[in-house]
Amino acid sequence: MTSALSPSSGLPGTRPAAAAVGTAPEAADPSPSGTLRGITVEWPAVPDTQGLLEYLVRDDVLCWVRREGGLAGFGEVARFTASGPDRFQQAAAWWRGLQSGADIENQVGGPGTGPVAFGSFAFSYTSAHQSRLVVPEVLVGLDGDRAWLTYLTYDGDAHLSAATAEAALAAWVEEISVERSPDPADSLVPGQVSEQAYMDAVAAGVERIQAGHLSKLVVARDVVANLSTPIATAQVLRELAARYTDCWTYSVDGLIGSTPEMLIKVENNVARARVLAGTLDRSRTQNHAGESDTDYAQRVLAGSEKQRHEHQIAIDSLTRKLEPFTTAMTSHSEPFVLELPNVWHLASDVSAELAQDGGQPPSSLELAEAVHPTAAVCGTPTEVAGALIRELEQMDRGPYAGPVGWTDSVGNGEWGIALRGAVVESPQQVRLYAGCGVVDGSDPQAELAETWAKFRPMIEALGLRR
Ligand SMILES: C=C(O[C@@H]1C=C(C(=O)O)C=C[C@H]1O)C(=O)O
Numbered sequence: 001m002t003s004a005l006s007p008s009s010g011l012p013g014t015r016p017a018a019a020a021v022g023t024a025p026e027a028a029d030p031s032p033s034g035t036l037r038g039i040t041v042e043w044p045a046v047p048d049t050q051g052l053l054e055y056l057v058r059d060d061v062l063c064w065v066r067r068e069g070g071l072a073g074f075g076e077v078a079r080f081t082a083s084g085p086d087r088f089q090q091a092a093a094w095w096r097g098l099q100s101g102a103d104i105e106n107q108v109g110g111p112g113t114g115p116v117a118f119g120s121f122a123f124s125y126t127s128a129h130q131s132r133l134v135v136p137e138v139l140v141g142l143d144g145d146r147a148w149l150t151y152l153t154y155d156g157d158a159h160l161s162a163a164t165a166e167a168a169l170a171a172w173v174e175e176i177s178v179e180r181s182p183d184p185a186d187s188l189v190p191g192q193v194s195e196q197a198y199m200d201a202v203a204a205g206v207e208r209i210q211a212g213h214l215s216k217l218v219v220a221r222d223v224v225a226n227l228s229t230p231i232a233t234a235q236v237l238r239e240l241a242a243r244y245t246d247c248w249t250y251s252v253d254g255l256i257g258s259t260p261e262m263l264i265k266v267e268n269n270v271a272r273a274r275v276l277a278g279t280l281d282r283s284r285t286q287n288h289a290g291e292s293d294t295d296y297a298q299r300v301l302a303g304s305e306k307q308r309h310e311h312q313i314a315i316d317s318l319t320r321k322l323e324p325f326t327t328a329m330t331s332h333s334e335p336f337v338l339e340l341p342n343v344w345h346l347a348s349d350v351s352a353e354l355a356q357d358g359g360q361p362p363s364s365l366e367l368a369e370a371v372h373p374t375a376a377v378c379g380t381p382t383e384v385a386g387a388l389i390r391e392l393e394q395m396d397r398g399p400y401a402g403p404v405g406w407t408d409s410v411g412n413g414e415w416g417i418a419l420r421g422a423v424v425e426s427p428q429q430v431r432l433y434a435g436c437g438v439v440d441g442s443d444p445q446a447e448l449a450e451t452w453a454k455f456r457p458m459i460e461a462l463g464l465r466r
Pocket of ligand 1: 218221261276277279280345377378419420433434435436437438454
């Protein structure tokens with residue numbers, strides 16, 4: 001297990017582009033010097049037309065965006081990295097420590113105001129990948145008609161006001177990242193898990209399920225995009241956010257994507273989750289004459305014993321892990337069909353009142369740790385599935401299928417599951433990940449096809465073809 005801590009003095013606009021996820025963490029630094037100071041002010045200047053998408057202009061933007069709302073962060077005043085089984089607890093302790101000495105004037109209040117950390121956590125406690133929390137210097141937040149701007153600094157002489165916050169933001173967005181056009185020389189090549197290896201792993205998973213070792217397993221693979229010119233991350237994020245409006249578009253330090261699955265959201269003592277399991281590729285289902293798309297998806301997904309079984313396993317795993325933290329929990333009695341541009345999913349929304357243990361409800365980060373990994377991305381039982389994933393996939397998932405999102409200083413936050421995404425390993429190399437739930441009766445060829453449907457959002461946003 002390792003951990004590293006580093007601050008940055010962060011004059012507005014002076015930091016280089018954020019390191020890609022695949023690179024080594026910055027050298028450990030003892031602690032940020034001085035006091036973290038900050039201000040959150042109302043921000044009436046967010047444009048009506050595209051909302052937060054207007055701020056996805058730099059490749060190093062930190063973001064969490066859905067339907068024009070969410071958070072966009074610039075620069076960096078502090079970061080924490082860790083790996084191993086304690087990565088969540090270490091990150092939570094560091095985050096609490098950072099707050100305890102901070103001097104913040106929060107004129108707005110509510111989730112996402114005051115200091116915010118964006119984060120991404122490795123799927124596995126065995127992963128070499130560094131989980132991280134990154135605290136931006138400037139943050140723009142938009143939630144319905146509430147918009148705010150936060151400016152943080154370790155500079156004891158900095159004047160904190162709406163005007164200086166605005167100037168700090170202006171300095172960051174002055175320099176806009178270049179766009180790129182698709183190039184015929186761009187290519188998509190097999191990653192660590194070839195198509196054949198993937199199908200073999202699915203078949204082996206089905207055998208173990210039939211032998212009674214477990215009831216569900218999620219098997220994933222990767223493909224690599226080799227780009228002839230550097231990726232234009234901001235452009236990719238804007239495309240994802242504009243197209244996948246029901247998803248949460250994320251960007252944390254080179255981990256980018258648009259996830260349809262909410263692991264856990266905490267807002268004022270209420271926790272919510274969106275559980276997905278059960279998938280139908282929309283591109284393969286053109287001919288269902290006489291039946292509407294929705295009826296067709298409803299019949300094939302909700303009407304399928306196999307899909308419902310897989311879905312129920314995923315819900316049970318979440319509710320079982322969430323239950324100890326709650327006083328009441330509700331979920332749809334029937335899953336609904338979530339329509340995305342690439343696929344339909346069977347979906348269930350869960351919401352729960354959080355228990356106030358000694359006056360303090362659990363934070364979003366604590367809950368993310370408690371519920372990760374759900375059966376939607378690992379399997380059931382968790383330990384058996386986790387060990388089998390390591391044995392069969394033979395790849396380090398890194399941050400794929402781990403929690404990605406943000407937390408504020410009072411524990412509100414949103415942690416999605418890092419799906420339908422990619423890791424920018426270098427400006428011209430991007431690794432995409434996708435996986436499928438395997439149960440008794442799963443067909444390796446069909447699961448392979450489903451991974452292509454799940455790669456599609458990133459493939460298209462990168463301007464590639466299969
Ligand atoms: C594992 C992924 O997706 C998960 C698996 C699903 C399934 O098998 O039906 C559906 C949604 C997600 O919970 C992925 O997108 O990589």
